[in-house]
Amino acid sequence: MAGGIDFLFDFSLVLEGNLRNGEGITTHVMNQGLRRAERAAMTLASRQAAGEIGFPGLPFLEKEARALSRYAAGMRKRFTHLLVLGIGGSALGTKAVYEGVGGEGARKGLRLTVADNVDPDAFFPLLRRLPMKTTAVVAISKSGGTAETNAQLGLAVEGLRRAAGKRWKEHLVLITDPAKGAFRRFADSQGIDSFPVPPNVGGRYSVLSPVGLLPLAAAGVSVERLLAGARWMESTFLGRKGGENPVLAAAAVYSHYLIENVKPVHVWLTYGEGLARVAEWWQQLWAESLGKRRPTGTPVGQTPARAVGVTDQHSQVQLYQDGPADKVFTFVKWMAGRERGNVPASGFAPGAEILGGRPLRDLFDAEFEGTIGALWKAGRPIVRIEVGKRDEAHLGAFLHFWEWVTAIAGECAGIDPFDQPGVEEGKIITRALMGEKGSGKRREEFLRARKNRIPAEIRLADRTPGGPPRRGAVRGLRRGKG
Amino acid sequence: MAGGIDFLFDFSLVLEGNLRNGEGITTHVMNQGLRRAERAAMTLASRQAAGEIGFPGLPFLEKEARALSRYAAGMRKRFTHLLVLGIGGSALGTKAVYEGVGGEGARKGLRLTVADNVDPDAFFPLLRRLPMKTTAVVAISKSGGTAETNAQLGLAVEGLRRAAGKRWKEHLVLITDPAKGAFRRFADSQGIDSFPVPPNVGGRYSVLSPVGLLPLAAAGVSVERLLAGARWMESTFLGRKGGENPVLAAAAVYSHYLIENVKPVHVWLTYGEGLARVAEWWQQLWAESLGKRRPTGTPVGQTPARAVGVTDQHSQVQLYQDGPADKVFTFVKWMAGRERGNVPASGFAPGAEILGGRPLRDLFDAEFEGTIGALWKAGRPIVRIEVGKRDEAHLGAFLHFWEWVTAIAGECAGIDPFDQPGVEEGKIITRALMGEKGSGKRREEFLRARKNRIPAEIRLADRTPGGPPRRGAVRGLRRGKG
Structure with a gap:
């Protein structure tokens, strides 16, 4: 190296x-x-x-990395900006390496934005700032079922359609399971370019797979040297x-x-x-x-x-x-x-x-x-x-x-x-609250539990400029409904 | 409100x-x-x-806040950018409120940069990016003895001198103890504008003092409304x-x-x-x-x-x-x-x-x-x-x-x-390592302790591109020197 x-x-x-x-x-x-x-x-x-664990083998996929690099070089010719849609392991590795080597300006490549939240007050302004005519969008979800990335993708595709008309698909790349899931079906049925996430590589171990390598290569980072460093550590180990x-x-x-x-x-x-x-x-x-x-x-x-x-x-x-x-x-x-x-x-104060x-x-x-x-x-x-x-x-x-x-x-x-078995419960309740079909019983159960909980809240609402706070609905410390 | x-x-x-x-x-x-x-x-x-604790009274200093606002309005006429030098409590409150209300673009005012580190790889590029001819610098240290802020100030003054010549002082404001310390002496002896940090207000409780109010007002934030909100909470309490x-x-x-x-x-x-x-x-x-x-x-x-x-x-x-x-x-x-x-x-995959x-x-x-x-x-x-x-x-x-x-x-x-008694030890050792006069004994003591410690380190250095790692100096697990 x-x-x-x-x-x-x-x-x-x-x-x-x-x-x-x-x-x-x-x-x-x-x-x-x-x-x-x-x-x-x-x-x-x-x-x-x-074959259960894939991450140790990723640094050795040099041929695949070269192919990704070539694809990324093509992206750099067609676009100016790159928007990555992903969350958790689909975002953090890319951000780490990109900022690690020096961030914007440190490498010649597409200007990278990683959108890893669905906060409307962050995502909508971000979309408005990007020049969608020259922006490539890489959407990453291993399962294809990540709610956040799906919602982001819906909005990004809408933006691409407005900017590029029928050619919107040429702006889009999906990184997902090689065989299954919603993203895979979307890519295959629509003829959208895609790269695989190895099934035996989980999100947080995936930075050296296409999940990290494609966005990084498009942003001008040398993924060959990234892998070479990882190979060096593997052989040290x-x-x-x-x-x-x-x-x-x-x-x-x-x-x-x-x-x-x-x-x-x-x-x-x-x-x-x-x-x-x-x-x-x-x-x-x-x-x-x-x-x-x-x-x-x-x-x-x-x-x-x-x-x-x-x-x-x-x-x-x-x-x-x-x-x-x-x-x-x-x-x-x-x-x-x-x-x-x-x-x-010169010019320092005593002690400094x-x-x-x-x-x-x-x-x-x-x-x-x-x-x-x-x-x-x-x-x-x-x-x-x-x-x-x-x-x-x-x-x-x-x-x-x-x-x-x-x-x-x-x-x-x-x-x-x-594994990450503990993240499922929150997703189930979220989907139930969103009104997912078939979640009726779970939703009822959760809403009932919530309704039955003992309330203890101090709610303050003041509409009188400068005056003392108006007494709000205050409930607390009493058993039963407040 | x-x-x-x-x-x-x-x-x-x-x-x-x-x-x-x-x-x-x-x-x-x-x-x-x-x-x-x-x-x-x-x-x-x-x-x-x-008189030991000052933070609860800060929201009521409306007259002082209006004076700060007027001063900040003057800064907005003369400058385009504001560089705040400070660390810990001198930086975090300003950043919180500025980003809290919406950050850059949310308010009409100077473009704010808060420099709260002395990492050369962050601070030098930051200084180079700022148009010093139209940049105001606010340096904040209650004691005036904060090493980081002193070092930053030395470099910022150098930059201001290059950009503004003899008028460099007009770009600078110091926020520090009203009576003592190196910043106070610097301000008074050089005729540099300054604002006080109340002696009974510590850094982390100081956002509603000039520490936070001056930079925020200059950046276009309404400090009057900020204080009004705090007064409302005080009266609620x-x-x-x-x-x-x-x-x-x-x-x-x-x-x-x-x-x-x-x-x-x-x-x-x-x-x-x-x-x-x-x-x-x-x-x-x-x-x-x-x-x-x-x-x-x-x-x-x-x-x-x-x-x-x-x-x-x-x-x-x-x-x-x-x-x-x-x-x-x-x-x-x-x-x-x-x-x-x-x-x-439309356009959603099954399940989404x-x-x-x-x-x-x-x-x-x-x-x-x-x-x-x-x-x-x-x-x-x-x-x-x-x-x-x-x-x-x-x-x-x-x-x-x-x-x-x-x-x-x-x-x-x-x-x-x-209080924060636990931060002193690190400062003492830092100053000793920097070669502070009078710290000879403490420095010797620390260096001796460090020399005598049992080493356990794995040091790897590879200079052969692509080859296996060369065996570095490996020491470990043996008592005495490695």
């Missing part, structure tokens, strides 16, 4: 020898954890061999034993704080432009893969929290430092930044002169070290990860690293890191 | 009668909580009377008893999950454009006010987590639904959205027809209710807050509401909700 890859996984500050307050991991426990991670990796390898293997070491450390010395919260503190979006991608991966019930019914899971350094030092560090010892911390930074500018040498005449980066780096140092002193378990720089190869390696770490941690915790 | 104010605080789904799994609050406990909140409010009232008082009811509910049935995580799910930024402001308020040690040494605090509806239903709800019962949820939405557009009636021919908002609203319904069914404690609409009066009321709720919850928890 041009420029090579640099990667550091430093778990010094989770070791018992460095954390003498009982929060650290002893050599014995770490070795146990490594063996547990190795066993989990073997289980996953057999699931992979059985396959080629190293125990404590020398960054994936296994990370899985051992994190599963310790997931299931042994349980920490309800896993905080990422990211230092470097673009990493905040990578953190959002990780947040889905970590929450949705690990937050679930074991077959025994016991819940497991960790709330992923994102903080941006140095900004959130002034917002969250007070809690991290003095609050409950219920967190494990991951600090992430780029090894090499881009900007090298100096702070001017140390800032002048030196790179601004000195301060940024010192705050990274200072925050780690302070949290370490407070006895917090801390992992430190450094990623060479903001380019495709490093992002491919980093994302693939986390996919493996998460999958293995889930396997260690005795849950399936690839 | 033009248009009036609507506000709903609904705590039905934390009541024991609606949550039969032991997670709910009984009438007895709620009444106890209300009394505790009332006592806490009285304690805070005496601290206010003693002062005029209502116990369970009819939204502030006291909220403080009773949240302090229950903070100190009695302890939930390590407080999740905000926001449904509506602009609310995500308000959530960031709240996140500092909640984390930094409540995350600390009691005088006895016991830690208290709750990790504030932000999720955006409906997007993060596809990222976090799996964890919320099936993961550990360690969270309390607050759902926030605007009562009235702006956009009323319909989804087209219910989406067509009706407002997109129907889906958005149904998902809000559906997610609440599903989490309720899973036995999670849920608060629901609805705020009339995206305007200044509602935001003023909402922010003031949370300032009171947070302060009272902190008082109930036996800690001081206005």
